[in-house]
Amino acid sequence: MIHIPPATRIVKLSGDYGMSGFVMRRGGRLPEVQIACETWGELSQNHDNAILIFTGLSPSAHACSSPQDPAHGWWEYMIGPGKPIDTDRFHVICVNSLGSCFGSTSPSSTNPATGKPYGAGFPELTIEDIAKAGHHALNDLGIEHLFAVVGASMGGMSALAYALQYPDEVNYLACISAATRALPFTIALRSLQREIIRCDPGWNGGDYFGEEGPDCGMVLARKLGLMSYRAAAEWRHRFNRARMAAERRPQGPFAIEFEVESYLDYNARKFVRTFDANSYLYLSRAMDWFDVADHGGSVNAGLARIHTRRSLIVGVTGDILFPLEQQKEIAQGLEKAGREVEFVELGSIYGHDSFLVDEERFAPVVRRFLDEAAREQAADAR
């Protein structure tokens, strides 16, 4: 069962899309859209302290704990009172992406036209749609302008799409371990995950509601995902060739026996049934499709649409999913367009997932960027 975190707020979009529904970039329409989010900290009187956070593929909007939900969030070290994204100073909104299963409208939502879940009948989803839905949700929350938009991985793509589409509504951008477009190796990795899920008879063309669903396919796909999120060097250090204790080993031909296999198995099985398979497919494909070059004819033309006062672009050596050159490309494109950019290359051993776990490296970088940005904005206001 999908767990909707208790502090989730549901924003039913009332915005400007009116009678025709929420028009998706690739042509489909959603007659009704709701966006799940969590918020922390107070919105200032002149509405100049809002930070919007987009998530990666799998997290909910529960980015950090709060009195209403003391459970650790997925970016607990980064957000909170006195933390790098300081909720004593900023009003922080984390949105659950359109298409994700943690409260936002998604393939598991009821299609009002049929009274049944959308399943594979959900319209084609893009990163731009995710950014737009977030934008509408903010408007409905009375936030017309952002101090900053922040995102890592898929969330970094969504943050780029936001800054591209609403260039006059965001002052600062922090884009971590993201890319302007997916490279073929990454497309292949995600395509194979989707095919593994689709090949599971339990997927049933996306219509598994009330049934068990493609659990086996999801376990396998998640393992492949996890392999792309971490770096080979970390595993070498952490597991090397250690074997599972005999009493922990499953039986049967070709059963797992190395600790690295056990780690993947544990984490993949934990993930399955906490995430909807169709959401996985839709969000995964949205990342393959995303291409900043669609906005103006080239990557640099697209990046030139971003008018943030300053941007922080962070990448990690050894990220095989969003390689460092891709963050360099963002920074160089923004610079070429005359924007102020801070590019930071971090030598973390955790690969793509570093932003989730490497507090030591990431916290100071984000803290400093937001501190300086806040000082800059305060100076401007004087």
Added chain:
Amino acid sequence: MIHIPPATRIVKLSGDYGMSGFVMRRGGRLPEVQIACETWGELSQNHDNAILIFTGLSPSAHACSSPQDPAHGWWEYMIGPGKPIDTDRFHVICVNSLGSCFGSTSPSSTNPATGKPYGAGFPELTIEDIAKAGHHALNDLGIEHLFAVVGASMGGMSALAYALQYPDEVNYLACISAATRALPFTIALRSLQREIIRCDPGWNGGDYFGEEGPDCGMVLARKLGLMSYRAAAEWRHRFNRARMAAERRPQGPFAIEFEVESYLDYNARKFVRTFDANSYLYLSRAMDWFDVADHGGSVNAGLARIHTRRSLIVGVTGDILFPLEQQKEIAQGLEKAGREVEFVELGSIYGHDSFLVDEERFAPVVRRFLDEAAREQAADAR
């Protein structure tokens, strides 16, 4: 259907294992063993010009064409008259690995005890067993001593195992894109491939004989394999984000659309049904298990057992399956043991599979090594 290349010779092992059968390293026994091989060139009168070639996971013994079988072999550019492994000078034997499905005894062979294919009842297979079966086959062919043993990828592991186990019977070693032991990232990659096959209901615990077999699982596993064989840089250059022409795109939700997806699909489907799923599982696991440190307590102690006069160790930058540090480890271990070693690092963009396709870089390296070795041996004989 598995295609046994027409020039295949079958050697029914009669060697020293006698009544107890062929004893496997991990304890199982095979009452009868045959090894498929192809040979090229003439064995010299004093039997000093034999080169044994072990293959990677998936090829047959058909490493190059001949009058009996003009079809291109898997290492066509490397072997033949006047080629780097010169069949005008050397007697070349390529063996199909024990456990592989191209004529050698394997899980698809008939178990004499039951009259049915072994399936998952085949004994546990190791790289050392592959080397030993190759050794027995050579003895039955009347070859007591090798000028050189050569192998790449899994074949490089088999060549190491051969040189380790029969140190006095091999003069030169050429070990390409191999390793003394698998690292956890590589174990995870292979483990996931095996699990994908095992999860296909068509696998049926290894008993799919006369049935369709785990075709879907094999396609998915092979795609993952192919992703680990090539380098991201090559695909970026070759495919980038090119889309398939509309008329070539399959229909259906989440169907493939990028050229890189089409490439993987084409190659994976070509592979399936030309390779036995159980052989894939057995050979794949043998690579995970292989560890030179099992021979003497440490990697260096194991490598010190190799007494070749000189070794060529080749690695490729950007190989994610057998990273370059692993070939360096072999070279350093041999050097530490006082052996003569030539270590070559090649900057190919093709990743792990470079030895199969990058003739320009690989041919001169192997040619020079064997030329010098032959000169050295001739000088010794004078």
